[in-house]
Amino acid sequence: MDSNIIYLDNSATTKPHPEVLQTFIQVNEQYYANPASIHEAGVEANALLIRAREQIAGIIGTESKDVIFTAGGTESNNFAIFGTAQANTHKGKHILTTRIEHPSVLEAIKRLAQEGFEVEYLSVNEAGVISLDKLREKVRTDTILVSIMHVNNEMGAIQPIEEAAAIIHAQSRAIFHVDAVQSFGKIPVRFNDENGPDLITISGHKIHALKGSGALIFRKKLTVAPFIVGGGQEYGLRSGTVAVPQAVALAKAARLAIEAMPEKRLQYEKWSKDLHVFLGNFGRDIHLLSSEIGAAHIVSFSVNGLKGEVLINALQKHGIIVSTSSACSSKQTTTSHVIEALNVIPSFKKGVLRLSFGAYTTDAHIQRFKKVFTVIMHDLKGENKE
Ligand SMILES: Cc1ncc(COP(=O)(O)O)c(C=O)c1O
Numbered sequence: 081m082d083s084n085i086i087y088l089d090n091s092a093t094t095k096p097h098p099e100v101l102q103t104f105i106q107v108n109e110q111y112y113a114n115p116a117s118i119h120e121a122g123v124e125a126n127a128l129l130i131r132a133r134e135q136i137a138g139i140i141g142t143e144s145k146d147v148i149f150t151a152g153g154t155e156s157n158n159f160a161i162f163g164t165a166q167a168n169t170h171k172g173k174h175i176l177t178t179r180i181e182h183p184s185v186l187e188a189i190k191r192l193a194q195e196g197f198e199v200e201y202l203s204v205n206e207a208g209v210i211s212l213d214k215l216r217e218k219v220r221t222d223t224i225l226v227s228i229m230h231v232n233n234e235m236g237a238i239q240p241i242e243e244a245a246a247i248i249h250a251q252s253r254a255i256f257h258v259d260a261v262q263s264f265g266k267i268p269v270r271f272n273d274e275n276g277p278d279l280i281t282i283s284g285h286k287i288h289a290l291k292g293s294g295a296l297i298f299r300k301k302l303t304v305a306p307f308i309v310g311g312g313q314e315y316g317l318r319s320g321t322v323a324v325p326q327a328v329a330l331a332k333a334a335r336l337a338i339e340a341m342p343e344k345r346l347q348y349e350k351w352s353k354d355l356h357v358f359l360g361n362f363g364r365d366i367h368l369l370s371s372e373i374g375a376a377h378i379v380s381f382s383v384n385g386l387k388g389e390v391l392i393n394a395l396q397k398h399g400i401i402v403s404t405s406s407a408c409s410s411k412q413t414t415t416s417h418v419i420e421a422l423n424v425i426p427s428f429k430k431g432v433l434r435l436s437f438g439a440y441t442t443d444a445h446i447q448r449f450k451k452v453f454t455v456i457m458h459d460l461k462g463e464n465k466e
Contacts, residue, residue, distance in 0.1 A: 086400045086445045090438030097288040107325040132331035141270040146298035149327045153261040153283030154184040156296040159307035160257040161188040164225045166305035172222025178202045179421040208237025223254040230263035234405040234418040235369040236378030246275045265337030271299040289333035293326035348376035367428045383431035398452040405432045
């Protein structure tokens with residue numbers, strides 16, 4: 081990608097940090113032995129793996145044995161859902177989730193519904209947030225799994241995870257899974273001693289690590305069936321030779337993200353505020369999907385009567401990269417399930433844009449976006465409208 085490009089699509093993926101890439105290369109070059117081997121080189125590779133596990137466990141607040149490395153968010157979500165369902169059918173077959181989860185949660189749960197599990201979906205309000213009262217109503221003694229994302233990838237809504245955990249744990253023996261792919265490294269994600277999530281999903285490529293890296297992290301050992309069977313690696317839960325360079329790079333990126341978080345949060349909040357005011361000034365032409373109480377690194381809105389693709393192409397001509405609601409749904413012609421769940425009025429459904437910030441976003445990028453977007457709106461209003 082041209083280095084002059086203004087990249088505002090960090091929720092789709094991020095540019096790996098140079099120091100993370102360097103770690104990845106160094107581990108590949110010097111510690112490529114299999115960490116399960118008993119020779120000295122294997123023991124050295126395993127020592128690096130143990131350190132990476134400890135670092136991530138320390139950040140999330142659990143023990144290193146409870147960190148299982150995976151190939152990313154999708155795998156971790158599939159693992160959490162299928163693993164929990166398979167191991168807990170004796171307790172019940174009731175599963176709860178929300179209407180706005182990532183497809184890697186929704187599609188997995190859909191498959192369980194086809195296999196005979198009873199699935200219920202929590203709706204969200206206009207701000208994209210679930211109702212805790214509704215959750216209280218729906219959690220049953222035979223609920224075995226509740227899966228609620230922390231930050232929504234399309235419009236940044238933050239769910240009340242701690243409060244939800246308290247309800248779930250008080251009313252059931254269900255395992256509470258949280259997809260924290262969009263929150264980890266941006267806002268605090270931790271297990272809480274008594275009341276918190278039981279399983280947390282994280283993904284490397286959203287925090288300037290490598291694609292194909294992630295983890296499923298357990299609050300404490302739970303009854304979850306192995307996801308990939310074979311040689312019994314990762315405490316028997318996820319077989320396959322562990323990708324030590326990816327794991328070490330993930331731990332490094334996680335450490336860097338956590339160290340930078342206080343400063344980045346302030347920056348993101350400033351830009352989010354600025355952009356919400358800026359977009360608000362377009363009046364009835366723009367409907368804001370994100371809000372200032374959501375995650376500050378995602379700003380999402382829709383333009384009346386225009387198509388997201390038209391806006392993306394116009395911005396791209398000026399060297400600015402953004403996306404429609406999400407990378408996953410942007411190639412689909414149907415309206416995203418999140419936009420449907422938010423009850424957006426029809427003339428606003430197609431013109432959704434998402435801006436998402438990362439470690440390399442600058443003040444100048446935001447100012448440039450505002451300038452270019454003003455020109456584009458001026459040009460597109462009128463005859464180019466659908
Ligand atoms: C909320 C959420 N969950 C899960 C995923 C999937 O993660 P991965 O791309 O690492 O498979 C994504 C990716 O966009 C996401 O935004």
